[in-house]
Structures are given as structure tokens and as C-alpha cells.
Amino acid sequence: MPHFAIIAVSILFDGLAYAMFLFITSVGLSVTMGLMNFVNLAHGAFAMAGGYLVVTFTRTLGIGFIPSLLIAAVLVGAVSVLFERGLYRRLYKSTDLEQVLLTIGLAFMSIATATYFYGPIPKSVPLPSWLQGDVNLGFRAFPSYRAFLIAVGAVLIAVLWYAFERTNIGAKIRAAVDNRRMAESVGINVDLLFTLTFAVGSGLAALGGGLAIQLFGLSPSFAVLYLVLFLIVVAVGGLGSLKGTLVAALVLGIFDTAGKYLFADAGGFFIYAITVAVLLVKPAGFYGRE
Amino acid sequence: MSEAALQVRGLNHAFGALPVARDINLALERGARRALIGPNGAGKTTLVNLITGALRPVAGSVLLDGKDITTTSQAERARRGLARTFQINQLFRGLTVLENICMTIGERDGNCNNLWRSAGAKRSVIDEALDHLDALRLTDDALKLVRELPYGRQRLVEIAIALAQKPRVLLLDEPAAGVPSSESHLILDVVAGLDPDIAILIIEHDMDVVFRFAKQITVMVQGAVFTEGTPDEIMNNAEVRAVYLGEEGHQAAQRGGRHG
Amino acid sequence: MAASEPQKSAGQVARDRAALFLIERHRFRWPEALPWLIAIACFFVFPDRMTFGGQVLIMVMFAISLDLILGYAGIVTLGHAAFFGIGAYTVGLLIARFGWSEPISSLFAAAVLSALVGFASGWFLLRYRGLTLLMLTLATAIMLQETGNLRSDISGGYDGLPGLTISPLFGYFDYDLYGHVNYLYVLGVLAVVFFFVRRIVYSPFGQALTGIRENVRRMHAIGSPVHRRLVTVYTIAASIAGVAGALFTQTNAYVTLTVFDFDNSAKVMVMLILGGTGRLYGAFLGAVVYMVLEDKLSKLSPTFWQFGIGLLLVLAVLFARRGLLGLVENAGLCLPKRKKP
Numbered sequence: 009m010p011h012f013a014i015i016a017v018s019i020l021f022d023g024l025a026y027a028m029f030l031f032i033t034s035v036g037l038s039v040t041m042g043l044m045n046f047v048n049l050a051h052g053a054f055a056m057a058g059g060y061l062v063v064t065f066t067r068t069l070g071i072g073f074i075p076s077l078l079i080a081a082v083l084v085g086a087v088s089v090l091f092e093r094g095l096y097r098r099l100y101k102s103t104d105l106e107q108v109l110l111t112i113g114l115a116f117m118s119i120a121t122a123t124y125f126y127g128p129i130p131k132s133v134p135l136p137s138w139l140q141g142d143v144n145l146g147f148r149a150f151p152s153y154r155a156f157l158i159a160v161g162a163v164l165i166a167v168l169w170y171a172f173e174r175t176n177i178g179a180k181i182r183a184a185v186d187n188r189r190m191a192e193s194v195g196i197n198v199d200l201l202f203t204l205t206f207a208v209g210s211g212l213a214a215l216g217g218g219l220a221i222q223l224f225g226l227s228p229s230f231a232v233l234y235l236v237l238f239l240i241v242v243a244v245g246g247l248g249s250l251k252g253t254l255v256a257a258l259v260l261g262i263f264d265t266a267g268k269y270l271f272a273d274a275g276g277f278f279i280y281a282i283t284v285a286v287l288l289v290k291p292a293g294f295y296g297r298e
Numbered sequence: 299m300s301e302a303a304l305q306v307r308g309l310n311h312a313f314g315a316l317p318v319a320r321d322i323n324l325a326l327e328r329g330a331r332r333a334l335i336g337p338n339g340a341g342k343t344t345l346v347n348l349i350t351g352a353l354r355p356v357a358g359s360v361l362l363d364g365k366d367i368t369t370t371s372q373a374e375r376a377r378r379g380l381a382r383t384f385q386i387n388q389l390f391r392g393l394t395v396l397e398n399i400c401m402t403i404g405e406r407d408g409n410c411n412n413l414w415r416s417a418g419a420k421r422s423v424i425d426e427a428l429d430h431l432d433a434l435r436l437t438d439d440a441l442k443l444v445r446e447l448p449y450g451r452q453r454l455v456e457i458a459i460a461l462a463q464k465p466r467v468l469l470l471d472e473p474a475a476g477v478p479s480s481e482s483h484l485i486l487d488v489v490a491g492l493d494p495d496i497a498i499l500i501i502e503h504d505m506d507v508v509f510r511f512a513k514q515i516t517v518m519v520q521g522a523v524f525t526e527g528t529p530d531e532i533m534n535n536a537e538v539r540a541v542y543l544g545e546e547g548h549q550a551a552q553r554g555g556r557h558g
Numbered sequence: 559m560a561a562s563e564p565q566k567s568a569g570q571v572a573r574d575r576a577a578l579f580l581i582e583r584h585r586f587r588w589p590e591a592l593p594w595l596i597a598i599a600c601f602f603v604f605p606d607r608m609t610f611g612g613q614v615l616i617m618v619m620f621a622i623s624l625d626l627i628l629g630y631a632g633i634v635t636l637g638h639a640a641f642f643g644i645g646a647y648t649v650g651l652l653i654a655r656f657g658w659s660e661p662i663s664s665l666f667a668a669a670v671l672s673a674l675v676g677f678a679s680g681w682f683l684l685r686y687r688g689l690t691l692l693m694l695t696l697a698t699a700i701m702l703q704e705t706g707n708l709r710s711d712i713s714g715g716y717d718g719l720p721g722l723t724i725s726p727l728f729g730y731f732d733y734d735l736y737g738h739v740n741y742l743y744v745l746g747v748l749a750v751v752f753f754f755v756r757r758i759v760y761s762p763f764g765q766a767l768t769g770i771r772e773n774v775r776r777m778h779a780i781g782s783p784v785h786r787r788l789v790t791v792y793t794i795a796a797s798i799a800g801v802a803g804a805l806f807t808q809t810n811a812y813v814t815l816t817v818f819d820f821d822n823s824a825k826v827m828v829m830l831i832l833g834g835t836g837r838l839y840g841a842f843l844g845a846v847v848y849m850v851l852e853d854k855l856s857k858l859s860p861t862f863w864q865f866g867i868g869l870l871l872v873l874a875v876l877f878a879r880r881g882l883l884g885l886v887e888n889a890g891l892c893l894p895k896r897k898k899p
Contacts, residue, residue, distance in 0.1 A: 373777075416761060421581075432573070
């Protein structure tokens with residue numbers, strides 16, 4: 009296979025894996041912000057919590073990797089309900105700034121807590137044997153883990169798409185994102201809907217966090233470091249849009265990977281340059297409203 | 299031939315597939331006292347938004363003193379003498395009543411371009427602001443924060459701001475809405491006592507107010523102008539009655555007609 | 559009718575009272591001297607903490623610059639550190655690349671350069687609000703940082719430009735090891751900056767800024783050139799942040815790319831919220847409290863410090879939305895700047 013084609017496929021593959029991580033972790037944030045107009049900068053902390061739970065489950069409790077992911081996701085999703093009901097609810101009518109500050113405060117607290125319990129050194133997870141090593145496709149060998157990530161992403165996209173577009177609940181969510189007051193007057197219980205969406209979104213974030221360990225390692229600063237990425241994906245894709253999050257994750261994931269492959273030093277530039285370019289032309293993102 | 303102060307020609311607008319303004323033609327001559335009435339959802343506020351530039355129409359044009367302002371910004375139109383009030387109060391709630399008005403005057407006469415002198419240095423601005431407050435009996439509330447006032451008094455501030463712009467064309471969107479009847483007469487007295495040269499368009503539901511104040515009435519239904527005429531003509535128009543006024547409105551019109 | 563009466567009517571009394579309040583509002587009140595007296599006192603009481611003192615004053619200036627856009631105009635951005643960094647690197651590069659180390663002229667250069675960048679970025683970006691603006695300003699700051707990283711041959715990268723020596727102030731006062739001269743120098747610049755900012759805040763322009771913060775929709779409707787006002791204040795704020803950054807490099811004789819960190823932008827926002835936005839002295843209070851707490855607590859345990867700051871933020875938003883100044887005012891002490899007659 010010609011050299012450039014190999015590079016292109018590598019970029020696509022790695023970019024796709026990265027995009028799947030971005031999508032899984034960010035989709036909850038997009039729907040939450042679109043639905044309730046609530047700027048939740050603690051979202052990264054939920055992802056980080058998922059990651060650390062997976063570390064504890066696998067290393068300390070000896071639970072398998074996949075079951076750990078699922079348990080962590082459910083646990084974080086359940087606990088997030090407490091945050092939503094107990095704390096966030098009070099700030100739905102507040103200014104953006106207050107929401108930003110409160111959730112950043114929570115993020116700081118979570119980083120400190122993680123440092124206290126797990127220390128600052130990056131952690132890793134033991135993977136089952138079938139996730140280690142490579143998948144050989146003839147012209148190149150691809151890391152099995154990344155292939156796994158792509159597969160998980162694809163399944164989740166299908167499930168979420170189905171839930172969003174074909175179920176009753178999905179329709180209600182879309183209606184409430186579109187016009188909240190109208191949805192309420194039609195009898196949709198938007199509050200309950202939001203708690204549900206928030207829980208699922210946080211659970212997905214935790215899942216993403218758990219999946220990210222193998223890619224980036226896990227340290228307490230994860231909560232804020234990757235938050236910037238999630239916010240970018242959400243802003244570029246458009247708030248409240250599943251499709252938008254996916255497109256943004258793909259575009260940003262692949263271009264960032266390409267940038268780092270092809271222009272090692274300037275690589276980090278691309279993702280921000282694209283963000284600025286998109287937002288200047290479409291301030292509400294690809295599929296945002298207004 | 300004197301130019302109309304405000305003219306709207308063939309104005310068309312839609313929200314998606316829903317037409318909200320259909321081929322609207324309207325003219326306000328200097329000194330006009332015109333009421334805009336119509337059932338809810340007729341597009342009255344939308345028309346005001348189109349005229350002031352908060353919305354850009356899909357087609358048609360807006361002219362102020364004969365000059366086409368269809369592509370001019372909202373702020374520029376205000377600077378050229380077009381003022382409006384909002385159906386729901388749009389006030390500077392964290393500032394005092396006096397500051398609300400002083401700032402409006404400052405934006406009007408360019409004082410707000412000044413970064414150096416203190417806001418209280420120009421005595422004429424303060425005096426003019428206090429005059430506006432006096433007219434609306436707001437002087438005692440001058441130093442209160444707007445958000446601390448009861449709704450009815452806030453509504454007076456809403457109007458005071460528009461008046462402080464010293465407009466040549468004034469669009470009032472249900473000015474007395476939400477004001478207890480003990481104070482609404484104050485608003486109407488002030489409006490009635492305005493400079494006779496100002497062209498005024500007032501959106502109203504209260505037929506007493508309409509028939510007392512208006513010399514001309516425009517009726518809108520479903521985004522289009524249904525009919526226009528003097529209060530007498532409208533009062534006696536069977537179609538209007540059917541579409542909108544209803545029996546109570548008819549009786550109010552007769553009362554208003556009797557008092558002149 | 560009552561013209562010949564010696565007593566004024568009640569209406570006239572109310573009028574005069576209202577007018578007087580506005581006319582007198584900008585006058586200096588004695589509590590305003592407090593922060594300055596305390597700053598001077600610290601020079602004598604804590605002579606061995608003068609380098610730290612200089613850092614605190616620099617943060618006060620940085621916070622004041624942010625208060626102009628955040629507290630007064632109501633614009634939330636995440637990239638304010640960009641201007642701090644530009645100012646810091648102006649001084650650093652003037653010395654490292656051009657051998658120019660005269661402090662006052664370097665300050666002016668930093669002010670002008672950050673004003674230019676502020677004007678250019680503000681002109682484009684201030685058409686947007688909310689999440690869009692947050693992301694645009696954040697991305698701009700990060701891209702500036704990445705550019706510096708790319709040309710780390712010029713910028714020194716994250717290791718920075720060390721060993722910068724500053725020429726003596728006014729050609730005479732040398733920067734002594736204990737930072738005494740530097741402290742007074744920074745205090746002097748802060749006083750000058752504050753004088754200008756205070757005038758702006760009390761001017762009709764400052765009034766218009768609060769109008770934009772309170773109801774931008776109505777500002778458009780009354781004919782305010784909102785975008786122009788925002789770009790103006792953004793340029794000024796950028797310039798001041800640049801001066802703060804320049805002083806930073808002069809104080810530390812050192813500058814690295816970390817000056818552009820998002821952490822910096824977040825830190826100054828926390829200081830401002832702590833102290834109270836929209837009243838200049840909130841910046842003083844918040845910056846001082848934050849820096850002192852950080853100095854004491856992060857030495858004990860950086861983890862507890864971080865937790866503490868997070869907790870403080872959460873509590874501030876829930877219970878003290880107007881910051882420490884707000885709490886003080888609620889407690890009944892008379893402090894300047896709020897509108898109660």
C-alpha cells in the first residue's frame with residue numbers, strides 16, 4: 009500500500025477512536041446544556057470519577073474491566089442525580105457566570121479529592137488479554153483497544169440515535185430542547201426529563217472517563233484538562249444536538265489527530281483554530297439553534 | 299406634500315413557515331395618534347419589532363421621514379428619532395430610576411461617549427431627567443433601584459425611558475398593561491399631553507383607551523391589516539365587530555364615542 | 559405658585575436630593591483611602607515580604623482590569639490571561655531580544671501592544687455572547703500560548719526567559735534584592751491606573767456599561783452603540799492587564815508561557831467573585847484575600863488549598879453572590895460605591 013495511504017488510514021483510525029471518546033464523554037454535556045441552559049463545568053469531574061472508580065474496581069476489587077466500566081457508569085449516573093436535585097436545581101435561573109463558578113468550584117474540589125485518595129501520579133488499568141495487543145488487517149496492525157473503542161462508540165451512537173429519534177422519551181427530550189415552555193404546557197414533565205437526561209449524560213461521561221484511561225492515563229487534573237475539549241465539542245456541534253456532537257467529535261478528533269501526525273510541533277493548534285473558524289461563522293455551532 | 303413620519307410598505311415576514319406579517323402597509327403622519335388593535339397573535343408586536351429593527355423583514359421596506367431604514371440597525375433608528383416601549387418591561391433593574399433616565403439622555407445626546415467627566419457633572423441632563431420623572435410622578439422614587447419598585451411604577455419607568463429619547467416617532471406596546479387602574483390614567487394623560495408633532499402608534503387591548511386616544515385605528519388580523527379608519531368607522535364596522543370587538547367592545551366604543 | 563415661599567415644596571426637595579446624589583457620587587469618600595494606607599503600612603510592617611507584596615498588587619491590577627469587562631459591562635470571557643501574557647512577554651522580549659530594559663517605557667510598550675490585540679480580538683469576538691464567547695476567548699488565549707510554544711526559541715517555551723535584568727527606575731533607583739523599590743514602583747503604577755479606571759467607572763460611559771450589563775436589549779432600543787462601547791472597554795481592560803503582566807515580568811525578572819494558562823484567567827475570576835464584582839474595591843479585597851490565603855494554605859497542603867478554594871467558590875455562589883464586599887455591606891458598615899441614598 010502506498011505510504012501516504014497508510015498514513016491516511018492510520019490518521020482515520022486513531023482519529024476515529026479519539027472522536028468516539030470525545031463523543032461518548034461530551035454527548036451528555038451537550039444535551040444537558042441544550043435542555044436546561046445550564047453550564048456544567050463539573051462534567052469533566054464526572055468523567056474523572058468514572059475513571060477512578062474503574063481503577064479501584066479493577067485493581068483493588070479484582071472486577072473485570074468491562075463490568076467495572078458498566079458499574080462505574082451506573083454509579084456515577086445515580087450519584088449525579090443527588091447533585092442535580094440538591095445543588096444544580098437551585099441555579100437554573102442564575103446567570104451563566106454563577107453556574108460557571110459553582111461548577112468550577114465543584115471541579116476543583118473533585119480534583120483535590122482525587123489527589124487525596126489516589127495521589128497525583130497517573131494511573132492505568134489492567135486490560136483483559138483480548139483488548140491488549142493488535143488487530144492485524146494485513147497492511148497495518150491496529151491496537152485492539154482502539155478498535156474496541158470505535159466499536160463501543162458505534163454501538164452507543166446507534167442506541168442513542170434510536171432512543172432519541174424513535175422512542176417516546178427521545179421525542180419528549182427533543183421537544184423540550186426545542187421549546188421548553190411549550191413542552192411544559194403540553195404536559196411534559198421537563199424537570200423529571202432533565203434529571204433523567206442528566207443522569208444518563210453523567211453516566212456516559214463516566215464511561216468515557218473509564219475508556220480514556222488506556223488512551224491518556226488518568227490523573228487528578230483530568231477533570232479540568234479535558235473539560236476544555238468537551239466544551240469545544242459541545243460548542244462546535246451545537247447545544248442539545250446528538251448529531252452535532254457526533255459531527256463535531258469526528259471533525260475535531262480527526263483533524264487534531266491529523267495535525268499531530270503531520271505537524272508534530274504545531275499539532276495542538278488545529279483543534280482551536282477550527283473551533284474559532286466554526287464559531288465565527290456559525291456561533292451556535294453546526295447544529296445549534298439561533 | 300408633507301412626508302409621513304413613518305411609512306411601512308409591503309412588509310412581509312415569517313417565522314419559518316408561519317407568516318407573521320403579510321403585505322403590511324402603514325403610514326404615520328406627523329402628529330399621528332393611531333391605535334393598532336387586533337386579536338392576540340395578530341402580529342402587532344411583531345410589526346413593532348420589524349419597524350424598530352429588532353427583526354429584519356423577508357421583504358418590504360420601512361421609511362423614517364422619507365428615508366429608507368430597512369437595513370439600518372436598531373440603535374441607529376433609535377438615534378434618528380424612533381422610540382418604543384416593550385410589552386414586558388425592559389428596564390435597567392440594577393440601577394436607580396434616575397440613572398435609567400439619565401443614561402438614556404446620555405445616549406441620546408452623546409454624553410455617554412465621555413469617559414472622563416463624572417456622570418453627574420452635566421446638570422442639564424439631571425434636570426431634564428427629573429422633569430421626565432416629575433411628569434410621571436416618579437420623583438420620590440428617583441433614587442430607588444428599579445427592581446425594588448412595584449410593577450405598576452416600573453411600567454412608568456418603561457415609558458419614561460422612551461420619552462427621554464425625545465423621539466419623533468413613538469411606538470407604545472400596551473403601555474398600561476399590568477398597571478393598576480388608579481395609575482393608568484397617569485400614563486394616558488402623559489401620552490395625551492405629548493408634543494403634538496410626535497407621531498404615536500399605540501398597541502392596546504383596552505377599548506376605553508383606544509377610543510379616547512386614537513384619531514385613527516388600524517385593525518390587524520393574522521399578520522395582515524384588516525381595515526383602517528377613524529374610531530367611528532371602526533366602531534360601526536360590522537366585520538370588525540365580528541372578528542374582534544365583540545359585544546363588550548362595541549359598548550365601550552359607544553361610550554367612547556359619546557365622550558368624544 | 560409657591561415661588562415666593564421661603565420653604566421649598568416637597569417635590570422640589572425630592573428633586574434636589576436626587577440631583578445631589580448623582581452630582582456627589584464620584585467624590586472621594588474617606589474609606590477609599592483605607593486600601594492605600596494599608597498598602598503603604600505593609601511596606602513598613604512587612605519589609606521582608608515585599609516581593610510577595612508586589613505580586614499581590616499586580617493581581618489587584620489584573621483583577622481591576624477584569625472587573626471593567628466582567629463586573630461593569632457584564633461580559634464573561636475565559637481568555638483574559640492572554641493580555642496579561644502579552645504584556646509580560648513584551649517586557650521579556652524587549653530585554654531578551656533587544657536589550658531594552660528601561661522599565662517605564664517598557665510599561666508603555668506593553669500597554670500599547672496589549673491594547674492593540676485587545677482591540678483586534680474584541681472587534682471580532684464581542685459580537686458573540688454566552689458559551690460562544692467563552693469558547694472563542696479561551697481558544698484565542700490557548701492559540702497564543704501554542705504560538706509561543708511553537709517558537710520556543712524566541713519565547714523560551716515553558717522554561718521561560720530567565721535572567722532578565724531591569725534597568726534602574728528613573729535611572730537611579732536600583733531594583734534591590736528585597737523588592738523594596740519594586741513594591742513602591744508597582745504601588746505607584748497601580749495608583750495611576752486606578753485613578754483612570756475610577757474616572758471611567760463614574761463617567762457617563764461607565765453608566766452606559768452598566769446599562770449594557772443590566773439590559774443590552776434595551777440599550778440597542780435607546781440607540782446605544784453597544785458594540786463600540788464594548789470594544790472600547792475591552793481595549794482598555796486589555797491594556798491594563800498588559801501593564802499588570804509587564805510588572806509581573808519586572809517583579810520576577812522572569813517570564814514563562816504559563817502566564818497564558820487558563821489557570822490564570824480562572825484565578826483572577828475567582829478573586830473578583832470573592833471580593834465582589836462591579837465595585838472596584840472588590841478587586842482589592844478579593845485579590846488580597848486570595849493571595850494571602852494561597853500563600854499560607856498552599857504551603858501547608860496544596861491539595862487542601864485547592865479543595866478549600868473550590869468550596870469557597872461553591873459557598874460564595876450559594877450564599878454570598880455579591881462577594882465579601884457584599885457581605886460587609888450587608889453587615890451595615892458604610893462603604894462607598896453602592897447606590898443606597
